[in-house]
């Protein structure tokens with residue numbers, strides 16, 4: 001690997017630490033290099049905190065970075081947000097060159113910061129490991145360009161393609177290693193969404209089960225607000241937020257909304273359509289709540305609606321090394337499906353990983369899933 005790419009790889013590793021913690025800001029990492037050695041590192045750790053460039057600059061004594069080369073995963077910002085522009089800090093620090101991976105689509109910054117740096121005589125390299133960086137920034141990029149979150153649909157299924165047995169039992173399809181990874185990765189998302197059926201049958205907690213402060217907001221599609229006050233979601237709603245989406249036109253729903261709100265649940269209203277609650281309405285609302293990434297953990301009806309409405313950007317499938325059988329045991333994607341293989345959705349950028357006794361398959365459905373615009 002070319003040495004400059006090696007530095008950007010490290011900056012991307014640092015950026016990944018901020019995933020799920022900085023929304024609606026982008027997760028960004030940076031390293032400073034002198035004589036082929038990394039001499040400082042930084043990343044954006046929390047929303048409202050210093051950006052990666054400033055975190056890096058603040059981590060070392062003043063003056064020690066003059067004449068070094070900066071590698072950063074996103075074009076440095078040029079505008080005043082919660083913090084002053086990073087381009088100012090870069091100029092004050094006296095970097096010799098700046099290499100960034102991905103252009104920032106934010107119109108307040110795009111091209112402006114780089115123009116200021118170049119005008120001041122700093123050498124700027126664009127697009128180093130851009131595709132890798134875009135994959136990491138996909139949620140930020142989609143939210144910045146469209147105001148919508150990047151949606152990943154996830155399910156665990158047996159080798160024979162069932163997400164539950166004929167009786168609805170789904171615990172557990174995955175091996176312990178997969179379950180641990182699934183829980184840990186929940187913290188990478190701003191929201192995690194399930195249907196009312198899954199809450200009724202599985203009563204999930206949808207957290208990472210650790211003391212992590214980065215648990216995503218839990219979201220339930222529940223037209224009539226039948227969500228039980230005894231459910232684990234409601235019981236923990238004051239600790240980790242819960243949003244229930246419902247249809248205001250359903251009888252008795254206002255009274256149930258008031259009861260849930262008393263228990264700390266936020267109620268959002270959307271109209272219904274042929275599939276249930278309008279999925280585009282739900283996704284739009286989540287975007288307006290500053291969510292840049294949402295994980296949809298089913299069940300089958302919800303996956304069917306999201307996929308048929310074109311609202312899924314990525315899929316992540318865990319195939320457990322088991323066979324449960326049963327003609328009536330559900331598959332992962334409900335609804336009417338597509339009538340022919342010619343119309344089936346083709347995934348791109350497919351990746352497989354072995355985790356314990358399971359195989360994970362990940363892929364993109366949309367260009368947004370690849371971080372492309």
Ligand SMILES: NC(=O)c1ccc[n+]([C@@H]2O[C@H](COP(=O)([O-])OP(=O)(O)OC[C@H]3O[C@@H](n4cnc5c(N)ncnc54)[C@H](OP(=O)(O)O)[C@@H]3O)[C@@H](O)[C@H]2O)c1
Pocket residue numbers: 154155156157162163164168169170173194195196197198199201202221222223224226275276277278279297298299300301302303305306334
């Ligand atoms: N293996 C896995 O990865 C996995 C993951 C999750 C669940 N599961 C299994 O899946 C089963 C539950 O799945 P399910 O299909 O019965 O239920 P589901 O998809 O979890 O929930 C479906 C319900 O959500 C509500 N809803 C509101 N708007 C909707 C919309 N636009 N599209 C779809 N649903 C909408 C509807 O109830 P209202 O009409 O009342 O709103 C609908 O009946 C359980 O057996 C569970 O164990 C497995």
